[in-house]
Amino acid sequence: MKILVTGGAGFVGSSLALLFKRDLPDCDVVAFDNLRRRGSELALVRLRDGGVTFVHGDVRSATDIEAAGAFDVLIECSAEPSVQAGYGASPDYVFQTNLVGLYNCLEAARKYSSRLLFLSSSRIYPIASLRSLPLVVENTRLTVPPGAEGLGWSGNGISTDFPLTGSRSLYGATKLCGEHLAQEYAALYGLGVVVNRCGVLAGPWQMGKVDQGFIALWCARHLFGGNLSYIGFGGMGFQVRDVLHVDDLYRLLRIQLGSLKSGDYFTFNVGGGVKNAVSLAELTSLCERCSGVSLEISGRPDTHAADIPWYVTDNGAVTAATNWRPEVSLSQLLDDVFSWLSEYRKILEPILGH
Ligand SMILES: NC(=O)c1ccc[n+]([C@@H]2O[C@H](COP(=O)([O-])OP(=O)(O)OC[C@H]3O[C@@H](n4cnc5c(N)ncnc54)[C@H](O)[C@@H]3O)[C@@H](O)[C@H]2O)c1
Structure with missing residues (x-):
């Protein structure tokens, strides 16, 4: 079996x-990036050390993908992953990579009758609807009040029933269009497809930036020094996300691949869930505990047009279908990230510190 991982150096x-x-x-694994x-x-x-073949290429080029050769399974991880992409700038890169690039990947998958695991995002859910949830402040976080619920949301998180009408950022729109395209390829050409709409993913080797990968960024700035700000929603750091360790995502993909058949099409919300939900202010306390460093964190009340105050994944459907549930706790995840940052400080500090 050969597995092609696009975005395989990310x-x-x-x-x-x-x-x-x-x-x-015994499997050939090729990372394409x-x-x-x-x-x-x-x-x-x-x-290289792990036995994975690297192919330098661009998903925007069908010829580059062809040069990676035939494959049985495609794991599509290449993307412009920032929800802020295209705001105040050209949408060209996010569109060409996330949508045209996906089309090129689907065409290759069709040619080789491969199966596809597509990493979609929680950001396919509309911004205005997520902002209008009736959140309340509880200590240092926003939360859904006990017993409150609506279509596709509750204190357990957001499920795939959450309504899809409304704007969602160019990033979210390209991901949702990608899901629709993948579904058509499953229906028309018999590709077996699983779409996982992931919430925040984290772990070692995440090159965190302000607009993507905030867990690694928060940890790195505590360890290496540098600036951090609570941006948006009043600038208090009360916004909440759930966080999934990439190892847990891997365990899920193994299970899904084990039973994925030609013509299947599944869509799941996948994330760390309620137990692994954290506000930025709480993340700061956890990072202080891990690093022994306390940073001055400024508040910037203005909210970016693409930002949302609260997202927690309801894993109910994916757990019911696969028996999978997240195993790595948030504190284990942070330990992992801090160990990685300490071990590779010399090469990471120029990228993640400031
Ligand atoms: N990290 C998260 O929290 C998260 C959450 C939800 C979904 N996702 C999705 O998971 C996937 C992987 O995200 P990530 O966090 O690893 O991001 P990443 O930026 O670390 O990895 C993406 C990789 O794609 C490569 N890439 C970008 N444009 C390319 C192109 N045109 N051709 C080939 N390679 C290209 C980049 O160089 C990078 O190595 C993405 O599809 C992202 O949308 C990530």
Whole structure:
């Protein structure tokens, strides 16, 4: 079996590629990436040492994908992953990579009759609807009041029943269009497809930036020093996300791949869930505990047009279908990230510190 991981030098792609190769040593695992994300080049040594073949290429080019050769499974992790992409700037890169690039990947998958695991995002849910949830402040976080619920939301999180009408950012729109395209490829050409709409993913080798990968960024700034701000929603740091360790995502993909058949099409919300939900202010306390460093964090009340105050994943459907549930706690996850930052400080500080 050959697995092609597009975006295979990125945080999620490289982690998955190495774990698949570790557990399925007879399998050819190829990581395909154009190394656009700063820090992705650091994956090349890890991939080589882990027995994963690296192919430099761009999903925007069908010829590049063809050069990676035939495959049986495609794990699509290449993306412009920032929800802020295209705001005040051209949408060209996010559109060409996330949508045209996905189309090129689907065409290759059709040619080779491969199965597809597509990493979608919680950001396919509309911004205005998520902002209008009746949240209340409880200590240092926003939360859904006990007993409150509506279509697709409750204190347990957001499920796939959450209504899809409304604007969601260009990033979210390209992901949702990608899901629709993948569904058509399953229906028309018999591709087996699983779409996982992931909430925040984190773990070692995430090259965190302000607009994407905030867990790694928060940890790194505590350890290496630098600026952090609570941006938006009053600038208090009360906004909440649930966080899933990339190892937990891998365990899910293994299960899904084990039973995925031609023509199947599944869509799940996947994330750390209620137990792994945290506000930025709480994350600061956890990082202080792990690093022994206390930073001055400024508040910037203005909210970015794409930002949302609260997102927690309701894993009910994916757990019912696969028996999978997150196993890595938030504190274990932070321990992992801090150990990684300490071990590779020399190469990481220029990228993640400031
Ligand atoms: N990290 C998260 O919290 C999260 C949450 C939900 C969904 N996702 C999705 O998971 C996938 C992986 O995200 P990530 O966090 O690893 O991001 P990442 O930026 O670390 O990885 C993406 C990789 O894609 C590569 N890439 C970008 N444009 C490319 C192109 N045109 N051709 C080939 N490679 C290209 C980048 O160089 C990078 O290595 C993305 O599809 C993202 O939308 C991530």
